[in-house]
Amino acid sequence: MSFEFSHFAAVLLFASCASVVFGITQRTTTRAMVRYGVACWVSFVGVVIVASWLMYLVRH
Amino acid sequence: MADTRKSSGSAVSLALLLGWILPGAGHLLTRHWIRALLLFLAITSLWWLGIAMNGHLYMPGGGDPLSILGFVGDLGSGLFYLVGYAGGLGRGVVQVATADYGTKFLVVASLLNVIAAVDAHNLRIGRKPDGRSL
Numbered sequence: 728m729s730f731e732f733s734h735f736a737a738v739l740l741f742a743s744c745a746s747v748v749f750g751i752t753q754r755t756t757t758r759a760m761v762r763y764g765v766a767c768w769v770s771f772v773g774v775v776i777v778a779s780w781l782m783y784l785v786r787h
Numbered sequence: 788m789a790d791t792r793k794s795s796g797s798a799v800s801l802a803l804l805l806g807w808i809l810p811g812a813g814h815l816l817t818r819h820w821i822r823a824l825l826l827f828l829a830i831t832s833l834w835w836l837g838i839a840m841n842g843h844l845y846m847p848g849g850g851d852p853l854s855i856l857g858f859v860g861d862l863g864s865g866l867f868y869l870v871g872y873a874g875g876l877g878r879g880v881v882q883v884a885t886a887d888y889g890t891k892f893l894v895v896a897s898l899l900n901v902i903a904a905v906d907a908h909n910l911r912i913g914r915k916p917d918g919r920s921l
Contacts, residue, residue, distance in 0.1 A: 729840075730836065730839040730885075731840070731885050732840065732885055734884075734888075737840075737885060737888045737892075740832075740833075740836060741833070741891075741895070743829075744829040744830070744832055744833040745833070745895065747825055747826070748829050751822050751825060751903070751906070752902050752906040754918075755917075757918075759918075
């Protein structure tokens with residue numbers, strides 16, 4: 728079985744899995760875990776989007 | 788609820804070892820069932836997605852420093868690495884664009900597993916507060 732995701736789909740999957748682990752391991756209470764996990768997810772995806780546009784501007 | 792913390796003895800590192808062998812297993816020992824399940828699902832998904840994306844699983848004896856580093860990183864997945872090694876997974880020639888992502892998925896999943904195992908250990912020895920509701 729082999730999958731070929733788009734680059735952005737790969738980013739979303741990676742961010743989701745990593746954020747779950749970071750949220751659980753880096754915080755103590757449930758509320759803090761959820762908040763931190765969401766913040767990590769937003770950061771992952773946001774940085775990729777910003778970096779992508781920067782690369783686009785550099786290229787063009 | 789029974790205090791699952793240990794401060795000494797041979798069992799003090801059991802959560803660390805179990806968590807390394809199987810994602811989330813260390814948190815089963817500390818009776819954090821939901822955390823164990825979520826960690827298992829997240830790390831397992833990331834690892835098997837890496838395999839499905841034709842990622843490369845680093846083998847021992849790679850030769851160059853980056854391959855050795857990749858091997859050490861991949862070892863963090865414990866039982867999954869043994870399954871991959873024995874099953875010949877992750878050894879195909881990389882020919883698709885997302886295969887490089889797959890390789891990164893494998894290494895990151897393994898490193899996240901190490902983080903999760905250390906978290907289980909810290910809960911076990913009382914270094915991390917329980918904060919229990921999960």
